[in-house]
Amino acid sequence: LAKTTQPISMDSYEGQEVNITCSHNNIATNDYITWYQQFPSQGPRFIIQGYKTKVTNEVASLFIPADRKSSTLSLPRVSLSDTAVYYCLVGDYNQGGKLIFGQGTELSVKP
């Protein structure tokens, strides 16, 4: 499974757009990029998944350049409740199997 690198922490203010970038230089052809969100004392929650270009849902957007060696999770107009740890995962999850989590990015949203 491809190793991922993302910032350890980020700060933002309410109402701002937040972009968290993840590097995955060794991504394989069959790998998807998946982002999870985790609040303290809760299990991770699936946010979004993509393979290439752009994916958007009601929570976030995921931008993936053509070479797929990085990806950017975009959270529009964050609120205090978006304060959480965000994990970028890369793998061929069509086959199931374990998720490999890194340390994640701790996002702190301030008023």
Add this chain to the structure above:
Amino acid sequence: DTGVSQDPRHKITKRGQNVTFRCDPISEHNRLYWYRQTLGQGPEFLTYFQNEAQLEKSRLLSDRFSAERPKGSFSTLEIQRTEQGDSAMYLCASSLVGGRETQYFGPGTRLLVL
């Protein structure tokens, strides 16, 4: 609420005692996963089942750990002779085989070994 439940939510035990945790996955999900998470780290994979078959176990799962999913529904994770290093959050997740699988996590069981 993802539909995955875990019991208990918190457990305090003394070193050397045995503990058992239960996970109830989303009812139609045939894959069930166990992860462990320590403070400041991402979750680490322990083991997973497809129906009642245990398909993979991590090297983290020492012989003091055992997991079962007897009827392909709920699962239990038992830790024998607990050690202080076992203190962690134990997370369960479930998924449905086919297509792009998404794992849905439960709220976790926080274990403290004194």
